[in-house]
Amino acid sequence: MDRYQNAANPLPADVDLDLEFMSTHCGGWHFLVGNPHTFTGRMAAWCQDQHTEIAVSLSEMTYISLGANLWIKGFLSGSEPAPPESGNPSAEAEWEAARREYGSTGEWRMLGETS
Numbered sequence: 001m002d003r004y005q006n007a008a009n010p011l012p013a014d015v016d017l018d019l020e021f022m023s024t025h026c027g028g029w030h031f032l033v034g035n036p037h038t039f040t041g042r043m044a045a046w047c048q049d050q051h052t053e054i055a056v057s058l059s060e061m062t063y064i065s066l067g068a069n070l071w072i073k074g075f076l077s078g079s080e081p082a083p084p085e086s087g088n089p090s091a092e093a094e095w096e097a098a099r100r101e102y103g104s105t106g107e108w109r110m111l112g113e114t115s
Contacts, residue, residue, distance in 0.1 A: 015046050018067030023060045026050065032071055040079060041106040043072070058106025076103055 011017075011031070019032040028049030036044040036055040045056050058072060080099055084091040102108045 011048060012046060016067070018065065019071055020065045021045070021061045021068045022063040023056055024062060025054060025056060025060065030054070030056070032068055032075075035075070035079070040081060040108040041076060041102060043075060043106070058104075072106070073103075076106055081108060 015031045015033065017031070021030050021032070022028075023030055023045075025047060026049050028047060030045045030047050032043055033046050033053065034044045036042050036053075038055050041057055042055045043057070045054055046052075047054050058076070064072065080102055083095045083099075086092075098109055
């Protein structure tokens with residue numbers, strides 16, 4: 001816990017230390033705090049070094065704590081776009097492939113695009 005003690009940039013009281021991660025954003029610690037409501041899969045996080053909230057994708061994270069990993073799995077599972085209603089097997093297969101990719105990158109690609 002001492003690594004988060006920074007007199008110049010104390011953590012907000014509502015930051016959960018179990019939701020820590022490092023990212024390509026900067027060299028400091030970050031903490032998941034919610035949904036920024038920007039793009040599908042983006043997560044709101046507190047940046048300790050810059051003392052501000054940022055939006056981040058899973059693909060930008062370089063270290064993820066166990067608590068953050070579990071939180072991310074739930075967040076991505078709950079935020080994946082609905083499957084197609086067409087009953088078209090090809091569209092359903094494309095959606096399933098996009099869903100699997102989304103679970104590992106946190107970035108939802110538009111259907112109809114190739115990877």
